[in-house]
Amino acid sequence: MKMDINSHLVAVASLARALLLDWLRSKTGAFFTILFPIMLMVMLTLAFNDDLNRLDLYVQNLDLDHDGMPTETSSSLIKLLSSSMLNIKHIPADVDAYEYVKYSTNKRVLIIPYGFDASIRAKSMEARMAVMLSTLDLFIERSWVQDGVRTSMISGMEGLQRELALRNGDKTASGGNATNAPPALARLLLIVDSSKDREYERVEGILASIVAMLQQSTIDAPDILRMEVKDVSTTERANYYLPSVLAAFIMTNGVLGTSGIVADFKRRGMLKRLMSTPLSRLQWIIANMMAQTILALILASVMVCIAVIALNTTLPNAISMVVLAIGALCFTGLGMLIAGALKDPHAITGASNAIAFPMMFLSGTFWPIGSMHEYMQSIAYALPLTYFIDALNASMYQSSILALQSTSMLALFAIVFVTLGSYLTRWKQE
Amino acid sequence: MENAIEVVNLVKSYSGKNVVDGISFNVKKGMIFALLGPNGAGKTTTIEIVECLRPLTSGSVRVLGYNVGDRRDEQEIKRRIGIMPQEFRALDKLSVRENIELFSRLYPYHSSSKDVDEVIRAFGLEEYSNVRFERLSGGIRQRLGLAIATIHDPEILFLDEPTTGLDPTSRRQVWAMIRALKDSGKTVVLTSHYMEEVEYLADEVAIMSKGRIVASGSPQDIASRYGTGRRLTIRGYSRSRLLASLANSSNTLGDTLTLSMDRLDSMLIAEIVDMAIRDGLEVQFKNPSLEDAFLRLVGRIDEDGRLIING
Ligand SMILES: Nc1ncnc2c1ncn2[C@@H]1O[C@H](COP(=O)(O)OP(=O)(O)OP(=O)(O)O)[C@@H](O)[C@H]1O
Ligand SMILES: [Mg+2]
Numbered sequence: 001m002k003m004d005i006n007s008h009l010v011a012v013a014s015l016a017r018a019l020l021l022d023w024l025r026s027k028t029g030a031f032f033t034i035l036f037p038i039m040l041m042v043m044l045t046l047a048f049n050d051d052l053n054r055l056d057l058y059v060q061n062l063d064l065d066h067d068g069m070p071t072e073t074s075s076s077l078i079k080l081l082s083s084s085m086l087n088i089k090h091i092p093a094d095v096d097a098y099e100y101v102k103y104s105t106n107k108r109v110l111i112i113p114y115g116f117d118a119s120i121r122a123k124s125m126e127a128r129m130a131v132m133l134s135t136l137d138l139f140i141e142r143s144w145v146q147d148g149v150r151t152s153m154i155s156g157m158e159g160l161q162r163e164l165a166l167r168n169g170d171k172t173a174s175g176g177n178a179t180n181a182p183p184a185l186a187r188l189l190l191i192v193d194s195s196k197d198r199e200y201e202r203v204e205g206i207l208a209s210i211v212a213m214l215q216q217s218t219i220d221a222p223d224i225l226r227m228e229v230k231d232v233s234t235t236e237r238a239n240y241y242l243p244s245v246l247a248a249f250i251m252t253n254g255v256l257g258t259s260g261i262v263a264d265f266k267r268r269g270m271l272k273r274l275m276s277t278p279l280s281r282l283q284w285i286i287a288n289m290m291a292q293t294i295l296a297l298i299l300a301s302v303m304v305c306i307a308v309i310a311l312n313t314t315l316p317n318a319i320s321m322v323v324l325a326i327g328a329l330c331f332t333g334l335g336m337l338i339a340g341a342l343k344d345p346h347a348i349t350g351a352s353n354a355i356a357f358p359m360m361f362l363s364g365t366f367w368p369i370g371s372m373h374e375y376m377q378s379i380a381y382a383l384p385l386t387y388f389i390d391a392l393n394a395s396m397y398q399s400s401i402l403a404l405q406s407t408s409m410l411a412l413f414a415i416v417f418v419t420l421g422s423y424l425t426r427w428k429q430e
Numbered sequence: 431m432e433n434a435i436e437v438v439n440l441v442k443s444y445s446g447k448n449v450v451d452g453i454s455f456n457v458k459k460g461m462i463f464a465l466l467g468p469n470g471a472g473k474t475t476t477i478e479i480v481e482c483l484r485p486l487t488s489g490s491v492r493v494l495g496y497n498v499g500d501r502r503d504e505q506e507i508k509r510r511i512g513i514m515p516q517e518f519r520a521l522d523k524l525s526v527r528e529n530i531e532l533f534s535r536l537y538p539y540h541s542s543s544k545d546v547d548e549v550i551r552a553f554g555l556e557e558y559s560n561v562r563f564e565r566l567s568g569g570i571r572q573r574l575g576l577a578i579a580t581i582h583d584p585e586i587l588f589l590d591e592p593t594t595g596l597d598p599t600s601r602r603q604v605w606a607m608i609r610a611l612k613d614s615g616k617t618v619v620l621t622s623h624y625m626e627e628v629e630y631l632a633d634e635v636a637i638m639s640k641g642r643i644v645a646s647g648s649p650q651d652i653a654s655r656y657g658t659g660r661r662l663t664i665r666g667y668s669r670s671r672l673l674a675s676l677a678n679s680s681n682t683l684g685d686t687l688t689l690s691m692d693r694l695d696s697m698l699i700a701e702i703v704d705m706a707i708r709d710g711l712e713v714q715f716k717n718p719s720l721e722d723a724f725l726r727l728v729g730r731i732d733e734d735g736r737l738i739i740n741g
Contacts, residue, residue, distance in 0.1 A: 025523035
């Protein structure tokens with residue numbers, strides 16, 4: 001019996017090896033496994049990193065007056081920005097800038113918050129008065145100043161300080177409850193996603209120098225305007241497309257590769273030849289899964305290497321390799337299921353194309369699911385590729401815990417596909 | 431002698447139509463058994479049922495004492511038989527050696543690499559051992575098919591049209607290999623369209639037509655039982671006025687006159703031959719042949735040389 005198990009393993013491993021060799025040695029095999037991923041990665045990278053929109057800056061001006069017109073200071077700021085190297089584009093006030101940055105590449109948004117104009121005005125007035133007061137202070141302390149003059153100067157200063165307090169009180173009172181609080185610092189908010197935006201540091205530098213200029217031109221005093229940078233990236237510096245392209249490839253490879261091999265084997269009588277040996281249906285299925293999983297890991301390594309070398313991404317961890325293998329099993333199972341359900345080799349090829357390609361586009365491979373229409377989103381969440389992309393994304397660049405839920409879903413799909421696939425695979429002819 | 435295969439009342443139907451229609455035959459151990467029949471007769475269907483590749487509709491088939499249709503028995507049968515399917519193809523991108531190795535490992539107690547070498551030698555594949563399957567010619571492919579079928583030293587070999595599409599030289603090479611397999615004690619079941627192949631190789635023949643066995647026995651047996659007796663054929667008979675007077679629609683085909691020698695006296699035969707030779711015509715004497723028997727059993731040849739199946 002022990003000998004028997006051993007020989008079963010030998011049979012499966014030999015068949016898996018043969019399937020793999022047969023595929024890798026074919027021109028289509030080599031193309032899909034090695035060249036196509038390289039091409040696609042390069043294409044995507046070029047398409048989304050082109051020089052034309054490299055220094056685009058989206059500006060969202062929330063500082064509008066009662067008539068919805070931009071305030072004077074915000075307009076002049078935008079004018080100043082436009083005269084710089086930056087290519088200014090506007091986005092409407094009702095767009096969620098965070099989402100905007102998160103789900104696109106190379107987009108950063110500068111938000112001019114409400115009250116920007118008022119804060120600048122208040123701050124610069126305060127700064128002017130402060131200068132005046134400190135000048136008066138200097139005078140008062142001089143010994144040559146006569147007492148009468150000094151008294152009147154002190155009372156004048158007190159008046160000025162009251163006036164200053166009053167102004168601040170007016171401004172803040174109209175907006176809320178606080179009185180006598182110092183005027184708020186005028187702020188600008190730059191939203192970027194450092195994981196996808198390879199030029200954000202340059203943009204930030206340009207903006208910082210503009211802000212400094214603005215400060216100086218207003219008055220020679222620091223700290224009336226500050227720019228804050230908000231990085232919405234939740235991931236390490238990575239290629240945004242790597243997980244989804246990887247997942248899409250393993251999916252197409254699994255579905256089209258497996259069903260293609262089975263269809264080809266049927267057409268060529270090779271399947272019949274294998275059926276006439278003691279090889280069992282289960283061994284045939286396992287051998288296919290082994291071959292496809294190994295193929296998927298080769299495919300993944302090639303793509304990761306390109307991403308690391310050419311795009312400077314970080315190396316994925318071991319957990320994501322496990323996710324990759326589960327994904328490969330899942331989609332090989334789907335390929336077996338299609339091949340088992342249909343008899344005609346042409347029908348098998350047709351059906352697997354008809355399933356794989358729509359799935360690739362519906363599962364957020366090329367655009368975020370969040371940006372899709374609502375009912376398209378519900379379709380996406382019924383597709384295994386969605387969970388595969390999600391699990392891969394989480395395991396590669398976020399945390400393994402986050403990957404757990406999607407990975408479980410993926411594994412569930414894998415079990416269903418493999419079970420149905422082996423149930424439907426007939427190990428006899430008609 | 432013990433039977434390697436016993437088929438009783440085998441029926442196989444596809445959508446209500448019996449493509450194998452209640453056939454029975456036995457194949458004795460150590461002999462070459464041939465199923466001969468025109469296209470669509472049901473040869474492949476029959477042989478693949480025996481190979482446990484297709485389920486049967488009714489009847490019983492036993493191979494080496496095991497029942498076809500019983501899962502455990504089928505596993506035993508599969509270990510003990512070797513097959514070469516009609517239009518055999520191996521893995522395109524794998525070499526001759528890799529393909530043989532692959533199949534050798536699909537059997538329990540699989541063969542060693544020494545056995546692989548031996549098979550490569552036995553089938554004259556040494557110079558092709560590193561050539562990929564896709565680059566092999568038809569004859570070499572068939573030899574590889576045979577090599578793969580024998581790699582696990584099976585007791586019975588099933589060869590479905592082993593020489594179809596081969597040139598005469600390659601065909602004779604394959605015949606020699608099949609003979610050698612028989613000599614090494616194996617039982618061989620083959621299907622064929624070729625009379626000379628069956629006459630040369632087979633110990634027993636069953637002629638199939640439309641899912642039925644219409645005759646069986648040794649090739650000589652069938653030829654003398656169903657054949658047309660000794661005949662005289664003369665090509666270009668219409669050039670001789672006398673010969674033309676002997677012709678009618680049933681004894682001519684094109685410009686060839688066929689006369690049954692059993693019905694003519696020897697003096698007349700001598701005269702006819704003499705005349706034909708003087709007129710420079712081609713004369714042939716023919717002994718009863720399997721081909722005649724086959725044609726009479728399953729159909730006839732029309733003027734364009736096509737086989738018309740009876741009924
Ligand atoms: N899977 C199937 N479904 C329906 N009909 C089938 C099927 N397989 C075979 N047949 C029919 O059964 C008949 C016998 O076919 P089979 O292949 O056994 O003939 P054959 O004698 O091997 O012919 P050939 O000499 O052309 O190989 C044919 O009419 C064929 O159309
Ligand atoms: Mg056939």
